[in-house]
Amino acid sequence: MGLKRRHEAENILEIRKLRKTFDGVVAVNNVSLRLQPGTVTALIGPNGAGKTTLFNVITGHLKADSGQVVFKGEDITNLAPHEICRRGIARSFQIVNVFPRLSVSENVLAATLFHKKIGNPFTRNYGSETGYVTEVLETVGLFSQADLAAAKLSYGDRKVLDIAIALACGPELLLLDEPTAGLGPEESRRIIELIRNLQKKQRLTLFLVEHDMDVVFALSERIIVMHEGMVIAYGRPEEVRKNERVRQVYLGEEG
């Protein structure tokens, strides 16, 4: 019993036998996995493997058919997205998801204000949040563009802003859905640098879906491979690289 408790406390996120189907098509099939606090874990797999679906179920955007999501020892399965955010899980989106007509600083301010339960919604004390918003913008390197409408940023900067919004929620666990998708090498490097900093300086636990293998091997301490809704491999990067089944899946895709 005592041993089991300690074991649970070691994992910031534990997923047990999670299953999600869409009209009979199984997208996530009995997935179980664990994340240790302060680590970077990458989730990889061919298109349609169920990676984004898994993210959506964890963050409450989709309801699971069965199974459990346990965050810091608490069962958060099928809670509403805003409740999951308030417990300390924030995410960025595969397709840039910001508030386009609001300025960059308002985008970050929004997350700063609403990720916690606000006492009286009919007041406004934005001034007290200025310091924090500035800090987040400086961390991600968008401070010089604070006044621009989000829609006017370059695609790369909008990707960064999406991460900044998630970051402003003050999460313990940050889920990044393809943070470098659609970016050139220069911008990708900037995001990699940002993710490294977040993990080192803020001790965040990071869980990311990524297609670019260079990014995956540059960042992650653990890799989870999904294929057709199931986890087919889990381990350190060098172990996964050698895994026969993983090679088959990826070569099969390409060949």
Add this chain to the structure above:
Amino acid sequence: MTETRFREHMASGMGRSYSLWLLALIIAAILLTYLFHSNIFVLSLIQELAVMILFATAYNLMLGFSGLLSFGHGGLFGIGAYTLALLMVKVKLSALWALMAAPLLTSIAAWGMGWLCLRLTGVYFAFLTLAFSQLIWAVIWKWRSLTGGDDGIIGIELSGAIGSSAGLFLLILIVVIVCAVLIKMLLIDSQFGFALRLIRENPRRARAIGINVRGYQLLVFCASGFFTGIAGALYALHSGGAFVEYASVAKSFEPIWCSLVGGIYTFVGPIVGAALMLGLDHFISRFTESWALFAGAVLIIVVLFAPEGIVRLAECFYRRLFRRVGVEKWA
């Protein structure tokens, strides 16, 4: 960029820059009252305008500031009017108590309506509210013993000095409406209004940063219903009765017209729209019966050529005019 500019930027709310506009409008209305206080026709017109301003701004809390298209506000307006009429005529309550009860009951009705309709989004939400509005209308139409059916309820009378002076009644009306409009401005300018704006812009992202989307939408539905209830009740007081067309679908379209023509993304838009609607109604109907034809034409022209409404259009002209002479900031 300096720290102070950053602060200034973050503090800029939506409605703040319009407070001057609004104040000017209110003062103009009060002045007009005193100028024409002997002319019953003008007094009555200004009373109607005051109610329409309240109704349209209440409605635009939803359409403009939350992105929720409701066709159900005619029904809510009717509930406000009938609550006041029933309480004053049948229960013999004083106008003050009836005026307090009407918005409360209307916001409870709005809560019920929102609770059911907000399960759906977009067009489905809009049509469900339309169905609700029809339901309220049908109940008022058919429940003769309570509502008087198509005869309506007549005989609402104000006692004392207010009852005998239309000018005094109008002043009280204006005070109530100014307070209601100011409260709405504060709502829009608060964190509550900010959350609504985020939901309107991107509900999915709003959810992911910790905003209870449905909770806020339900709240704004209630708030909108509350002020619609005041408008309905005041309208019943103004006309001395409650009639079934107050709850009709046509009534639902009045604030939509005002909001769209004036501009849904500005606070004063629906106010200007309300003035324009009543102006069209009263001046065009002097020449022709079909004033609605003109109202329709105006709506089409505005939607096609100035989709953000005539207030935004006026702003653009104003800016262009003043940039030439080197004045950048005017609001």
